[in-house]
Amino acid sequence: QVQLVESGGGLVQAGGSLRLSCAATGRTFIKLVMGWFRQAPGKEREFVAALSWSGGGTSYADSVKGRFTISRDNAKNTVSLQMNSLKPEDTAVYYCAADLTYSGRDYARYDYWGQGTQVTVSS
Numbered sequence: 001q002v003q004l005v006e007s008g009g010g011l012v013q014a015g016g017s018l019r020l021s022c023a024a025t026g027r028t029f030i031k032l033v034m035g036w037f038r039q040a041p042g043k044e045r046e047f048v049a050a051l052s053w054s055g056g057g058t059s060y061a062d063s064v065k066g067r068f069t070i071s072r073d074n075a076k077n078t079v080s081l082q083m084n085s086l087k088p089e090d091t092a093v094y095y096c097a098a099d100l101t102y103s104g105r106d107y108a109r110y111d112y113w114g115q116g117t118q119v120t121v122s123s
Contacts, residue, residue: 001026002098003024003026004024006021006115007021007023008117012086012119014122016121019081019083020036020096020119021079022096023076029077030053033101034050035047035048035110036048039116040092040093046061048081049061049070050070050103050104050105051070055071059103070082079096090119091121094118095114096114097113
């Protein structure tokens with residue numbers, strides 16, 4: 001089993017920055033693919049970014065490419081999402097996800113999830 005706990009959400013003005021963190025416990029973190037997803041009210045959960053266990057393979061949704069950066073610290077069992085140039089349309093609950101093998105964009109394929117953290121971007 002893997003337990004994931006997100007932190008770092010909040011309220012920020014458009015153009016501002018936030019950094020989300022996700023702490024993992026319970027299983028060898030270094031072997032996990034880590035991802036971030038988000039879900040806005042009335043919308044389906046959508047892919048934001050994913051990172052391979054080595055940190056060398058990253059992927060981003062087109063809507064956040066160039067503004068968001070995913071990174072991991074295997075020594076601290078954490079994965080982060082640096083969000084810059086935030087827009088009101090980035091407002092959502094952000095979820096950390098993990099899986100042993102899957103590194104794609106389908107949220108249904110990830111086995112482990114955090115409880116989510118709210119990000120609100122005001123215009």
